[in-house]
Amino acid sequence: MFYNIDIEVVLTKNSEIKRKTIIDLVEKYLMQIIVRPNSVITVRGEENICFYKDVDTIIVGEIPNYDKSFVDFSNLNINWFVYKLNTEEPFHQNEEDGNDGEITISTQLILPSACLLNMWENLFYDNDIKQNLLKYAQTMMEFSDKGVDNNIISCNRVILLHGPPGTGKTSLCKALAQKLTIRMGKRFGSGILMEINSHSLFSKWFSESGKLVNKVFSRINDIIQNKNILVCVLLDEVESLAHARNQCLSGVEPSDSIRVVNALLTQIDQIKRNSNVLIFATSNITETIDLAFIDRADIKQFLNNPSVHAIYKVYYTCINELIKVDVIKNGMLDPIEYIINNAKSPSTETNKLLDICEKSLGLSGRSLRKIPFLAHALYLESSSSLQEFLGAMEQAVIKEISERKHLKRLE
Numbered sequence: 001m002f003y004n005i006d007i008e009v010v011l012t013k014n015s016e017i018k019r020k021t022i023i024d025l026v027e028k029y030l031m032q033i034i035v036r037p038n039s040v041i042t043v044r045g046e047e048n049i050c051f052y053k054d055v056d057t058i059i060v061g062e063i064p065n066y067d068k069s070f071v072d073f074s075n076l077n078i079n080w081f082v083y084k085l086n087t088e089e090p091f092h093q094n095e096e097d098g099n100d101g102e103i104t105i106s107t108q109l110i111l112p113s114a115c116l117l118n119m120w121e122n123l124f125y126d127n128d129i130k131q132n133l134l135k136y137a138q139t140m141m142e143f144s145d146k147g148v149d150n151n152i153i154s155c156n157r158v159i160l161l162h163g164p165p166g167t168g169k170t171s172l173c174k175a176l177a178q179k180l181t182i183r184m185g186k187r188f189g190s191g192i193l194m195e196i197n198s199h200s201l202f203s204k205w206f207s208e209s210g211k212l213v214n215k216v217f218s219r220i221n222d223i224i225q226n227k228n229i230l231v232c233v234l235l236d237e238v239e240s241l242a243h244a245r246n247q248c249l250s251g252v253e254p255s256d257s258i259r260v261v262n263a264l265l266t267q268i269d270q271i272k273r274n275s276n277v278l279i280f281a282t283s284n285i286t287e288t289i290d291l292a293f294i295d296r297a298d299i300k301q302f303l304n305n306p307s308v309h310a311i312y313k314v315y316y317t318c319i320n321e322l323i324k325v326d327v328i329k330n331g332m333l334d335p336i337e338y339i340i341n342n343a344k345s346p347s348t349e350t351n352k353l354l355d356i357c358e359k360s361l362g363l364s365g366r367s368l369r370k371i372p373f374l375a376h377a378l379y380l381e382s383s384s385s386l387q388e389f390l391g392a393m394e395q396a397v398i399k400e401i402s403e404r405k406h407l408k409r410l411e
């Protein structure tokens with residue numbers, strides 16, 4: 001069986017090395033070490049690696065349906081992506097809020113951005129959700145770029161992610177925009193992530209919403225003129241639009257916000273006509289999304305709280321990070337592939353962690369990422385063995401779950 005793997009080589013800011021030269025060097029290096037699929041190798045500061053001045057990070061992609069836990073380069077076709085990260089901070093488009101203060105109506109980030117490094121690799125879902133989303137998005141962009149007639153093959157370039165809070169919707173949109181920019185690097189020189197702040201656009205006390213919508217979109221329209229830039233527009237938490245609209249419909253707030261919501265939807269429809277634009281929307285409320293443009297979303301992906309295996313991956317990376325910085329001493333966990341493939345019987349620590357994962361079912365990705373911190377802060381003095389740390393994590397999970405039950409009762 002022949003597999004494909006994507007390998008990204010993130011160059012340092014000042015590197016002037018040729019693509020071919022660095023690919024040869026990195027390939028030789030990877031052959032000598034043990035490489036896991038979906039992993040990140042930090043080269044920065046590693047003076048024993050000969051190309052450390054040229055390379056910041058190497059990102060090894062996933063290999064769908066691969067049954068080995070290590071990458072075997074002998075029967076792999078490698079797709080190389082060599083690029084530099086943009087280190088500029090996000091640019092905030094601010095406006096006066098009418099009360100001597102300022103609000104941010106949109107945020108722009110040039111892609112690929114250093115701010116989003118590793119985000120994709122650290123989001124874990126089952127069933128190839130990420131790979132499929134990337135393929136959908138890539139196909140959308142290729143079709144529109146080639147001028148496929150939208151009336152024949154419907155494709156609006158709108159992706160909606162929905163699900164409970166803390167399931168990684170916002171992060172996944174941003175990470176997807178970054179990945180897409182990298183993967184389509186030959187077609188687009190760079191990308192821009194344009195995050196529209198729906199909350200401040202539709203804040204209840206704000207009467208200038210109409211003008212603000214226009215300001216946001218005049219900026220977007222400026223940017224999309226450059227067809228070499230991939231423009232990803234993120235409308236986060238679109239339920240706030242639906243909320244504004246419903247309030248008008250029910251007459252609770254007889255203002256002009258319904259016009260504003262409609263203006264926003266019209267603007268979205270217009271920018272969608274440009275072949276270099278992709279629109280992401282997220283919503284925390286699954287039941288009440290009935291907005292006009294949501295119906296036009298080509299892809300609606302539900303994201304739920306992580307499964308046991310996904311939880312294991314989150315904890316595994318957290319614990320390895322703490323082992324790396326010496327907060328946890330003595331101990332090693334089995335990678336998830338061993339467990340999935342039943343490669344060998346899990347170690348005592350691995351079994352313990354699996355047990356903690358079972359207990360953590362129902363927690364969101366956001367809550368999971370706090371558990372190692374809580375474990376250390378609440379139940380441990382200083383550095384600890386892996387076994388002690390797992391004991392503390394278990395206590396932290398039990399506490400978190402009981403807190404949540406308590407909060408639910410108060411609702």
Ligand SMILES: Nc1ncnc2c1ncn2[C@@H]1O[C@H](COP(=O)(O)OP(=O)(O)O)[C@@H](O)[C@H]1O
Nearest residue numbers: 122123124165166167168169170171172365366
């Ligand atoms: N499936 C997941 N795997 C790993 N981390 C996750 C997952 N879901 C959420 N997280 C983490 O939780 C945090 C919050 O995610 P966010 O994107 O803000 O969620 P949402 O937009 O759905 O509320 C992020 O730090 C993210 O890394």
Ligand SMILES: [Mg+2]
Nearest residue numbers: 169170236282
């Ligand atoms: Mg969010």
